Amino acid sequence: xxxxxxxxxxxxxxxxxxxxxxxxxxxxxxxxxxxxxxxxxxxxxxxxxxxxxxxxxxxxxxxxxxxxxxxxxxxxxxxxxxxxxxxxxxxxxxxxxxxxxxxxxxxxxxxxxxxxxxxxxxxxxxxxxxxxxxxx
Ligand code: T46
Numbered sequence: 001x002x003x004x005x006x007x008x009x010x011x012x013x014x015x016x017x018x019x020x021x022x023x024x025x026x027x028x029x030x031x032x033x034x035x036x037x038x039x040x041x042x043x044x045x046x047x048x049x050x051x052x053x054x055x056x057x058x059x060x061x062x063x064x065x066x067x068x069x070x071x072x073x074x075x076x077x078x079x080x081x082x083x084x085x086x087x088x089x090x091x092x093x094x095x096x097x098x099x100x101x102x103x104x105x106x107x108x109x110x111x112x113x114x115x116x117x118x119x120x121x122x123x124x125x126x127x128x129x130x131x132x133x134x135x136x
Pocket of ligand 1: 041050060117118
């Protein structure tokens with residue numbers, strides 16, 4: 001299940017002598033949904049662990065546009081950690097994946113594209129509740 005609900009992404013870098021540029025659009029190959037919300041996480045304490053939840057439905061693409069952090073994912077059977085450490089490297093996460101973000105570098109800016117507005121009722125914050133939902 002991990003492989004259908006998560007995917008590591010490599011974005012095309014349009015570089016020239018002035019520097020680099022990555023462009024992401026709704027419904028492109030790497031962002032297979034209409035973007036309804038953009039948020040970013042920065043100034044995170046390197047000791048902090050964020051996330052610690054799954055979503056019922058939300059689809060998201062995560063990218064560290066500066067610095068690095070680890071994304072630890074759990075589908076109820078398998079666990080996997082991906083380090084996002086380059087602006088051209090992304091991660092797609094959909095629905096019932098319990099995820100945590102940790103090992104933030106001081107300069108980390110984690111940008112997230114999401115397919116829906118913020119909705120607290122879409123969050124499963126309790127790990128045991130998450131396991132129940134996965135095994136329904
Ligand atoms: C996720 C990971 C990768 C809002 O008001 N609007 C928003 O769009 C978001 C994302 C959050 N908030 C509020 C809710 C909390 O009062 O901002 C506060 C911090 O949110 P939270 O503790 O959920 O942040 P993280 O870093 O644990 O998780 C976030 C996203 O919430 C989550 O969907 O998948 O980043």
